[in-house]
Amino acid sequence: MNSLEVLFDKRGRCKPSKRSRVFERLSIFNENFSNDYYYKINVKEIELKEIYKRYVDNGIEVSNLPSLEIFQNTTEALLQEIESNPILDGMLNGPHVPFIIPSYDAKSDIGDDIESNILPMLSKSFHKYDSKAHFKSVFQGHSHLNDKIHYNENSGQDRLLANLSNQAVVGWYFPQAFQEYDYASQVERYSELPLPKNICLSGVHDIAASLIGTPDMLISEDFYSPILCSSGLKHQDERLVLMFKSYGPHLEFWCLSQMLTPNITQVSEQWSGGLTIFQSV
Amino acid sequence: MSGSAEILADHESLTDEEKRKRKDQSKVRPRVHQKIRDYFDNMIDGRISPILRLKINRSLCNFHCAHCCEEPYMSRDLKKKTGAIDPREQMTLEDYKELSRQADEYGIFRFVLTGGEPLLDKNLDKLIEALDPKKHLIILDTNGWTFDEEKAKWFESLGGYKVQISLDSFNEEEHDEFRSKKGSYQRVIRALNAAKKIGLELLISTCIIRDRVFTKEFEQLCDFCKVNDIPLYVTLAKPVGTAREQDDWVCVKKDVDALKYLEDTYNVFTHMSPSYGQPGKCITVKGINTINHDGEMIPCPYMDLSIGNVVKDSLSKVLERGMLNKWLGPYRDECIIGEHFGFINFHNQTVKNHLKESPYLPVPYEKGFKLAGKVK
Numbered sequence: 001m002n003s004l005e006v007l008f009d010k011r012g013r014c015k016p017s018k019r020s021r022v023f024e025r026l027s028i029f030n031e032n033f034s035n036d037y038y039y040k041i042n043v044k045e046i047e048l049k050e051i052y053k054r055y056v057d058n059g060i061e062v063s064n065l066p067s068l069e070i071f072q073n074t075t076e077a078l079l080q081e082i083e084s085n086p087i088l089d090g091m092l093n094g095p096h097v098p099f100i101i102p103s104y105d106a107k108s109d110i111g112d113d114i115e116s117n118i119l120p121m122l123s124k125s126f127h128k129y130d131s132k133a134h135f136k137s138v139f140q141g142h143s144h145l146n147d148k149i150h151y152n153e154n155s156g157q158d159r160l161l162a163n164l165s166n167q168a169v170v171g172w173y174f175p176q177a178f179q180e181y182d183y184a185s186q187v188e189r190y191s192e193l194p195l196p197k198n199i200c201l202s203g204v205h206d207i208a209a210s211l212i213g214t215p216d217m218l219i220s221e222d223f224y225s226p227i228l229c230s231s232g233l234k235h236q237d238e239r240l241v242l243m244f245k246s247y248g249p250h251l252e253f254w255c256l257s258q259m260l261t262p263n264i265t266q267v268s269e270q271w272s273g274g275l276t277i278f279q280s281v
Numbered sequence: 282m283s284g285s286a287e288i289l290a291d292h293e294s295l296t297d298e299e300k301r302k303r304k305d306q307s308k309v310r311p312r313v314h315q316k317i318r319d320y321f322d323n324m325i326d327g328r329i330s331p332i333l334r335l336k337i338n339r340s341l342c343n344f345h346c347a348h349c350c351e352e353p354y355m356s357r358d359l360k361k362k363t364g365a366i367d368p369r370e371q372m373t374l375e376d377y378k379e380l381s382r383q384a385d386e387y388g389i390f391r392f393v394l395t396g397g398e399p400l401l402d403k404n405l406d407k408l409i410e411a412l413d414p415k416k417h418l419i420i421l422d423t424n425g426w427t428f429d430e431e432k433a434k435w436f437e438s439l440g441g442y443k444v445q446i447s448l449d450s451f452n453e454e455e456h457d458e459f460r461s462k463k464g465s466y467q468r469v470i471r472a473l474n475a476a477k478k479i480g481l482e483l484l485i486s487t488c489i490i491r492d493r494v495f496t497k498e499f500e501q502l503c504d505f506c507k508v509n510d511i512p513l514y515v516t517l518a519k520p521v522g523t524a525r526e527q528d529d530w531v532c533v534k535k536d537v538d539a540l541k542y543l544e545d546t547y548n549v550f551t552h553m554s555p556s557y558g559q560p561g562k563c564i565t566v567k568g569i570n571t572i573n574h575d576g577e578m579i580p581c582p583y584m585d586l587s588i589g590n591v592v593k594d595s596l597s598k599v600l601e602r603g604m605l606n607k608w609l610g611p612y613r614d615e616c617i618i619g620e621h622f623g624f625i626n627f628h629n630q631t632v633k634n635h636l637k638e639s640p641y642l643p644v645p646y647e648k649g650f651k652l653a654g655k656v657k
Contacts (some may be wrong), residue, residue: 260656
């Protein structure tokens with residue numbers, strides 16, 4: 001690949017390779033087809049102070065969070081890192097939200113950590129945002145996640161989660177970087193990209209942290225939102241994938257089958273993998 | 282970090298009602314119970330077990346409802362337009378028997394009998410027998426006009442499982458006006474009581490147009506259903522059939538979201554509510570399919586485009602074709618015929634073009650859904 005090739009389009013979506021399997025829309029169904037997605041992320045003006053406050057209000061020990069100043073400076077520096085890179089700056093055409101993963105006593109088993117720490121933290125936060133709405137987690141496949149979730153090779157998630165017991169992580173989540181890609185193509189396309197080591201394929205921890213900072217990211221009265229695939233992580237049963245979705249005003253986490261039929265996997269206009277740029281602080 | 286999240290494995294995500302029904306079927310209909318279990322075991326492979334909704338008796342009906350999507354299929358409408366009834370070959374009892382066999386083999390366990398008003402079919406008993414009520418749950422749609430206690434007993438004795446009674450307003454006058462039939466509200470109440478007394482499974486089906494979900498009347502209907510322990514199934518008015526030009530009836534996301542709030546308080550659900558361990562999503566092909574009198578299969582009760590004919594092709598072939606259709610198989614949250622104006626325009630334009638050439642619906646697969654292309 002020519003390293004100067006522009007990788008992201010006007011919507012901030014990574015351009016698929018010839019091998020990528022993506023949902024191909026048909027103009028006959030979209031007479032007024034525009035470059036806009038049907039499924040949209042609800043991102044308004046980013047207020048870093050407000051976002052920071054949501055982590056504090058969620059009961060996270062201040063000692064486990066970076067200061068507001070560090071949060072502001074780090075997010076700014078990360079944006080500049082992308083802006084100054086001509087092959088990456090197109091990422092900024094797409095929606096992006098800042099997040100903090102606080103330092104915490106992370107469990108060594110990723111599935112156990114998701115169930116014991118991450119989902120409860122998100123649930124608490126979402127109820128604060130809308131006490132009438134529910135946060136629900138459903139696992140298909142007759143079992144819990146312990147011992148079943150691993151990093152996707154070369155997804156960079158291992159680097160993101162490496163040192164959470166000692167350091168918090170600040171970053172930006174780009175939820176529509178792989179909009180309309182099937183799950184396997186998100187992983188494959190990421191591995192082909194000449195990205196710096198602090199950009200990974202998004203996973204459960206960074207997406208959940210983003211949903212704590214920006215709880216209405218998937219909630220809108222006006223439009224439907226994408227389903228956020230955590231393709232940086234994989235289930236040992238390859239038919240199952242991890243994802244976040246809204247259900248009207250509600251928020252849900254699913255361990256869901258990606259099989260469209262017994263032989264073919266989903267390739268959906270609504271499913272979207274993301275990219276995460278991060279910095280330990 | 283602290284806090285707690287409700288974490289449900291898929292078998293635990295069944296509602297209490299769904300669990301009770303599964304348990305009951307193990308005694309009454311072991312084959313149905315087996316198929317439900319198989320569906321759960323194979324769901325993550327991408328196996329489906331959709332409801333098959335059978336439009337019977339040329340959709341004959343005794344009502345003239347304002348929002349009816351079935352009118353263009355009815356003999357009375359076709360006679361007005363062409364001077365004759367639908368000349369296409371209609372499904373015979375033998376065809377239904379074969380459909381039941383193929384459905385059983387596929388793992389399907391639910392048939393809904395609909396019309397029009399299916400109770401007007403004089404051969405309904407023979408049809409239920411042909412469908413094999415030991416192997417399938419037989420569910421009856423009715424406007425309730427003739428469904429009294431005697432009829433409820435009769436349906437139960439044939440092996441009938443559930444009745445779905447339509448009620449379009451909790452306000453008597455409004456319902457009767459919408460249904461263009463004075464007294465129809467009272468007949469619905471009588472039908473509900475009859476079904477309860479005989480011990481049939483039961484639900485109320487109601488159609489909402491934009492903003493109805495925010496009315497006092499709708500709240501009262503929800504309360505009534507809660508107090509009387511009757512599930513309330515809500516359908517969204519679609520701009521098809523007699524309502525084709527009624528774009529202002531189409532619900533917007535705000536209406537649909539309000540229903541999703543209500544699902545946590547009342548036993549209210551739509552075709553897109555999470556159920557049987559699946560998330561809430563558009564259920565074309567994978568959740569429900571309608572079979573027209575001539576065997577054409579339509580992937581949603583409110584569409585007029587076919588995905589194939591189950592008399593001419595095998596059921597499994599038609600279902601696979603539907604699942605691989607770009608707009609029908611892949612995951613989508615919204616109801617495409619009820620909310621997605623891009624799809625609604627395509628659908629209605631395709632129907633309009635077809636009706637210039639032929640008065641008979643649905644539009645054959647080759648002239649409609651085939652154009653959408655296949656998932657690759």
